[in-house]
Amino acid sequence: MPTIYLIRHGKASPEAADYDELSPIGHEQARLVGAELARRDLDLGPVVSGTLLRQRGTAVTALDVEPVTDPRWNEYDHLRLLALHPIGAGTLQERLDASLHAWTSSGATGEGSWNAFRDGVRAALDELAASLERGRTALVFTSAGVVAAACASLLNAPDPVFVAMNRVVVNGSVTKLVHGRGGTRLLSFNDHAHLERGDPELMTFR
Numbered sequence: 001m002p003t004i005y006l007i008r009h010g011k012a013s014p015e016a017a018d019y020d021e022l023s024p025i026g027h028e029q030a031r032l033v034g035a036e037l038a039r040r041d042l043d044l045g046p047v048v049s050g051t052l053l054r055q056r057g058t059a060v061t062a063l064d065v066e067p068v069t070d071p072r073w074n075e076y077d078h079l080r081l082l083a084l085h086p087i088g089a090g091t092l093q094e095r096l097d098a099s100l101h102a103w104t105s106s107g108a109t110g111e112g113s114w115n116a117f118r119d120g121v122r123a124a125l126d127e128l129a130a131s132l133e134r135g136r137t138a139l140v141f142t143s144a145g146v147v148a149a150a151c152a153s154l155l156n157a158p159d160p161v162f163v164a165m166n167r168v169v170v171n172g173s174v175t176k177l178v179h180g181r182g183g184t185r186l187l188s189f190n191d192h193a194h195l196e197r198g199d200p201e202l203m204t205f206r
Helices: 024-040 053-063 078-084 092-105 114-131 144-154 159-168
Strands: 003-008 044-049 137-142 174-180 183-191
Touching: 003 114, 003 144, 024 053, 044 053, 044 114, 053 137, 078 092, 092 159, 114 144, 114 174, 114 183, 144 159, 144 174, 144 183
Parallel strands: 003 137, 044 137
Antiparallel strands: 003 174, 174 183
């Protein structure tokens, strides 16, 4: 069956002038992703990503290939969500989770809404799956929110599951989907064994 790998980008650079750049750790995570993909000896189909620098940079570092970009694979704007739904004190993760719960339960539609984000991710996924030839594997270099939204949609899970999945997607992890007569199905989620090389710094979530 055709296969789709959703690959989360390597660690970004929150301390740098441009957050969207891959950090040194992010480059190493991307290199290990590339080594893991080579080990699997895949029959590669399309290589795609969002338009974000950290997504494209992960693809280039992993494969030395410039991906085809589609903004529907872009991450939600977490800074905008934190500003729209200011939720008191707490850690950044606690504030982000609360903002995501507010966002997904608001019922809003249109640009920037949860409904538009989720539907855009699912449409991009469905189009990619429909285009794949038998036995080929597509690689999507994307972000945690996209991976979580796609998986929650495939599982027909309620919106709080999206928030829970979003929280645990590791930088450089691989989520595997298969596409067949019954549609697209989630086969494995957040695989990061290729990052477990004894260096705890490679286990990151930002």
